[in-house]
Amino acid sequence: MIKYYTKAWQDECIKRINEDPVFEQEAKKLNGTFIFRVYDGPDGKDRVMTWTFKQGKITASDYKSQAAPWDELRNTAFNTSWAMRGSCPFTMMAALNKGEMTPMRALSSPHYKLEGNKMTLMQLMRPMSMWNEICAKVAVTYEFTSEDEGELSSEASAESTQTIANVTETPSETPSAEATEGTEAAQA
Amino acid sequence: MGFINRNEVFDRGEFTFFVPTQIKYGMGKVSALALEVQVEDDLSTCTNVMIMTDKGVLGAGLIEKVKNGLNDSAYEIKSIFDEIPADSDLKIVEKCAQEIKNLEINLIIAVGGGSVMDTAKLASLLGTYGGEVRDYEGGFMVPGKCIPIIAIPTTVGTGSEVSVGAVVKDHENKTKLTIASPHLYPRMAMLDPEMVATLPAKLVAYTGMDALTHAIEAYVSTENQPISEALALKAAEMIYDNLETAVKDPSNVDARAKMQIAAMIAGMAFSNAPVGATHAISHTIGGLYGLHHGLSNAIALPYVMEFNLEHSPSRYAALARAFDVSETGLSDIELGKRAIEQIRKLKASLDIPEKYRDLAVPADEETVAKVTEIALMDICMAFNPRKAEFDEFQPLIQQVI
Numbered sequence: 001m002i003k004y005y006t007k008a009w010q011d012e013c014i015k016r017i018n019e020d021p022v023f024e025q026e027a028k029k030l031n032g033t034f035i036f037r038v039y040d041g042p043d044g045k046d047r048v049m050t051w052t053f054k055q056g057k058i059t060a061s062d063y064k065s066q067a068a069p070w071d072e073l074r075n076t077a078f079n080t081s082w083a084m085r086g087s088c089p090f091t092m093m094a095a096l097n098k099g100e101m102t103p104m105r106a107l108s109s110p111h112y113k114l115e116g117n118k119m120t121l122m123q124l125m126r127p128m129s130m131w132n133e134i135c136a137k138v139a140v141t142y143e144f145t146s147e148d149e150g151e152l153s154s155e156a157s158a159e160s161t162q163t164i165a166n167v168t169e170t171p172s173e174t175p176s177a178e179a180t181e182g183t184e185a186a187q188a
Numbered sequence: 189m190g191f192i193n194r195n196e197v198f199d200r201g202e203f204t205f206f207v208p209t210q211i212k213y214g215m216g217k218v219s220a221l222a223l224e225v226q227v228e229d230d231l232s233t234c235t236n237v238m239i240m241t242d243k244g245v246l247g248a249g250l251i252e253k254v255k256n257g258l259n260d261s262a263y264e265i266k267s268i269f270d271e272i273p274a275d276s277d278l279k280i281v282e283k284c285a286q287e288i289k290n291l292e293i294n295l296i297i298a299v300g301g302g303s304v305m306d307t308a309k310l311a312s313l314l315g316t317y318g319g320e321v322r323d324y325e326g327g328f329m330v331p332g333k334c335i336p337i338i339a340i341p342t343t344v345g346t347g348s349e350v351s352v353g354a355v356v357k358d359h360e361n362k363t364k365l366t367i368a369s370p371h372l373y374p375r376m377a378m379l380d381p382e383m384v385a386t387l388p389a390k391l392v393a394y395t396g397m398d399a400l401t402h403a404i405e406a407y408v409s410t411e412n413q414p415i416s417e418a419l420a421l422k423a424a425e426m427i428y429d430n431l432e433t434a435v436k437d438p439s440n441v442d443a444r445a446k447m448q449i450a451a452m453i454a455g456m457a458f459s460n461a462p463v464g465a466t467h468a469i470s471h472t473i474g475g476l477y478g479l480h481h482g483l484s485n486a487i488a489l490p491y492v493m494e495f496n497l498e499h500s501p502s503r504y505a506a507l508a509r510a511f512d513v514s515e516t517g518l519s520d521i522e523l524g525k526r527a528i529e530q531i532r533k534l535k536a537s538l539d540i541p542e543k544y545r546d547l548a549v550p551a552d553e554e555t556v557a558k559v560t561e562i563a564l565m566d567i568c569m570a571f572n573p574r575k576a577e578f579d580e581f582q583p584l585i586q587q588v589i
Contacts, residue, residue, distance in 0.1 A: 107567070110575035
């Protein structure tokens with residue numbers, strides 16, 4: 001089974017989003033780069049996922065992980081060219097994905113940090129909710145080790161050797177219509 | 189360096205400001221309603237009118253002013269929907285929406301306070317797109333333009349005449365639903381001090397404290413920015429200077445007119461820098477126990493200010509200066525405490541109870557836990573300067589209850 005918040009999970013989400021005709025129709029306003037930093041995974045890693053949308057299609061994505069605490073990731077300043085950046089512990093992200101926690105509840109927590117223009121993000125609530133719903137339907141497991149992740153996806157475990165700036169500012173072009181999905185962003 | 193704001197560092201990388209509502213102000217302005225509406229190209233042909241109001245406004249004779257304002261014009265009043273209660277709910281919205289459809293209404297004139305105006309927004313939405321209010325819950329779920337609304341406030345608090353959202357009660361589930369969308373802004377707000385001249389003192393106090401809460405929470409909102417700040421601070425100062433007089437001396441037209449304007453300015457501020465924990469608590473208490481929204485806000489406000497103080501000291505210090513605290517040499521925290529003292533004094537002068545238990549809200553542990561959990565799920569918490577988990581928020585609820 002796919003491990004949550006790994007490259008394999010992101011790829012599956014991207015695939016489902018980019019192949020969803022309803023999402024394509026409803027999410028045309030979804031543009032820009034959305035970044036999620038997820039700390040302290042069950043494998044002892046921090047991770048960052050980048051999802052870039054154009055007219056509701058995911059055109060680029062990126063995933064990186066590194067042993068926690070990944071100071072460079074945690075300390076990188078927000079760039080206003082990004083649509084948003086969400087940051088929280090893995091357990092909170094998992095609770096959101098499982099529906100055990102509502103986005104509203106997460107937003108009241110000091111452990112969930114949302115950066116970006118919230119008024120603009122509120123305008124994107126509908127497509128972001130759809131994005132989240134599609135991702136939440138991917139069957140995943142939340143318990144895994146660092147070794148597990150390596151088994152799941154060859155790309156996934158590739159420990160990042162890039163800088164955070166590289167990771168977030170130049171996400172790799174996603175081939176074909178494969179897609180991604182974000183999770184917390186949508187949830188938030 | 190300015191005395192009020194002390195030239196704070198500008199740390200917002202980006203912001204948005206948006207208020208599309210046209211504002212018309214004037215003593216006796218409602219008597220020229222047809223003139224003011226008909227000159228607007230987009231409203232000149234919207235002649236099938238529904239007036240939405242409540243029985244209190246109707247009984248005060250204010251609807252007669254509106255009717256007179258439309259006399260001898262192309263505008264035809266197809267219906268006067270006066271069934272809106274003080275704490276409107278989903279069923280009223282649906283009933284009104286059905287009437288809008290049946291009568292092919294294309295212009296709504298909402299005359300009343302927050303409950304009337306918010307009901308009008310949601311009835312306009314359902315009358316245009318159908319469905320249920322829950323289908324549109326949250327932010328920006330409204331698909332497009334709705335039937336235009338002319339909002340004529342008869343209270344001095346809600347700000348709904350220029351605001352992005354609407355709140356309505358779900359009586360069955362004892363919750364309040366918040367719907368926010370740029371399509372819910374009224375097309376026009378008409379402010380006429382004559383429409384608040386007969387507002388009972390108690391309602392001036394409650395709605396005025398609601399407006400003050402809007403101003404203060406917008407000023408310290410996580411989304412505050414220079415435009416909303418200017419509006420919020422101006423509104424806070426105007427309300428602080430005029431609320432007590434407006435309550436105690438109904439004949440003081442100046443004070444009531446300023447309250448009416450200040451409430452609207454605060455509405456513009458919080459539509460762009462949303463309110464925080466006071467409203468999260470107030471929505472919860474209102475949903476569970478039916479307290480007046482303004483009264484509920486007034487009770488929670490100073491406690492939330494104390495809760496937030498260390499996370500936004502310079503903001504509360506600026507509010508203290510706006511509230512006439514002229515002492516110098518104090519730290520921002522000390523000034524913030526002075527601002528809270530001023531709010532408490534103002535509340536006392538208006539005979540507003542100190543805690544919810546004074547209004548028969550249960551103060552047992554179970555209630556405190558329930559209010560804490562529900563309030564933490566309110567969207568307003570996202571904009572409060574201080575975030576909190578249950579264990580951190582519960583003591584605040586314990587205090588205010």
